[in-house]
Amino acid sequence: GAVVSQHPSWVICKSGTSVKIECRSLDFQATTMFWYRQFPKQSLMLMATSNEGSKATYEQGVEKDKFLINHASLTLSTLTVTSAHPEDSSFYICSANNADTQYFGPGTRLTVL
Amino acid sequence: QKEVEQDPGPLSVPEGAIVSLNCTYSNSAFQYFMWYRQYSRKGPELLMYTYSSGNKEDGRFTAQVDKSSKYISLFIRDSQPSDSATYLCATGIQGAQKLVFGQGTRLTINP
Numbered sequence: 001g002a003v004v005s006q007h008p009s010w011v012i013c014k015s016g017t018s019v020k021i022e023c024r025s026l027d028f029q030a031t032t033m034f035w036y037r038q039f040p041k042q043s044l045m046l047m048a049t050s051n052e053g054s055k056a057t058y059e060q061g062v063e064k065d066k067f068l069i070n071h072a073s074l075t076l077s078t079l080t081v082t083s084a085h086p087e088d089s090s091f092y093i094c095s096a097n098n099a100d101t102q103y104f105g106p107g108t109r110l111t112v113l
Numbered sequence: 114q115k116e117v118e119q120d121p122g123p124l125s126v127p128e129g130a131i132v133s134l135n136c137t138y139s140n141s142a143f144q145y146f147m148w149y150r151q152y153s154r155k156g157p158e159l160l161m162y163t164y165s166s167g168n169k170e171d172g173r174f175t176a177q178v179d180k181s182s183k184y185i186s187l188f189i190r191d192s193q194p195s196d197s198a199t200y201l202c203a204t205g206i207q208g209a210q211k212l213v214f215g216q217g218t219r220l221t222i223n224p
Contacts, residue, residue, distance in 0.1 A: 034211075043214050043215065093156050104157045104158070107154070
């Protein structure tokens with residue numbers, strides 16, 4: 001149980017385009033989902049907390065107009081990287097809360113050319 | 114000072130050894146403690162979850178929390194090459210809410 005999926009697993013896009021990443025809780029409902037960013041050999045950096053039916057809460061330094069988060073249902077949250085640039089290339093991971101802990105998706109590797 | 118400190122390693126041990134991974138934290142309000150294992154280019158996988166002080170055992174893994182010294186540990190017995198990964202400690206005031214992660218320790222088990 002407590003499986004979280006992400007789609008796509010990897011994406012390559014041109015600079016200036018937008019990319020949408022989906023995060024789904026497959027066998028449970030999650031009122032809260034989290035989006036993280038991870039650079040090579042570094043720990044997870046929390047970008048935002050996504051609550052179903054309300055606006056996301058962004059961490060300090062994260063541009064909310066660039067990283068659009070939508071949590072339309074109890075099983076789906078999306079992260080859209082708008083007008084992507086090479087510096088946005090990273091590994092993006094979501095997690096979903098279930099009971100008293102968080103379960104992570106497999107991650108999405110974004111490469112912006 | 115970081116809220117959670119974890120030695121990034123790398124740590125390399127022979128197969129069959131007992132591995133000890135540790136973290137310290139600064140916020141006494143933290144009550145939930147987790148250990149995640151992350152293989153390269155994959156999302157973190159929940160290994161152990163404990164609430165408050167004490168020990169919790171699951172197979173070859175034992176998680177230990179000492180709230181008095183703000184110290185958390187993960188022990189791996191009879192380590193296997195498949196245990197080679199990065200291990201992340203995490204803690205929070207509420208387990209399902211915002212977590213604070215350690216830097217992660219890169220562990221290699223040599224056959």
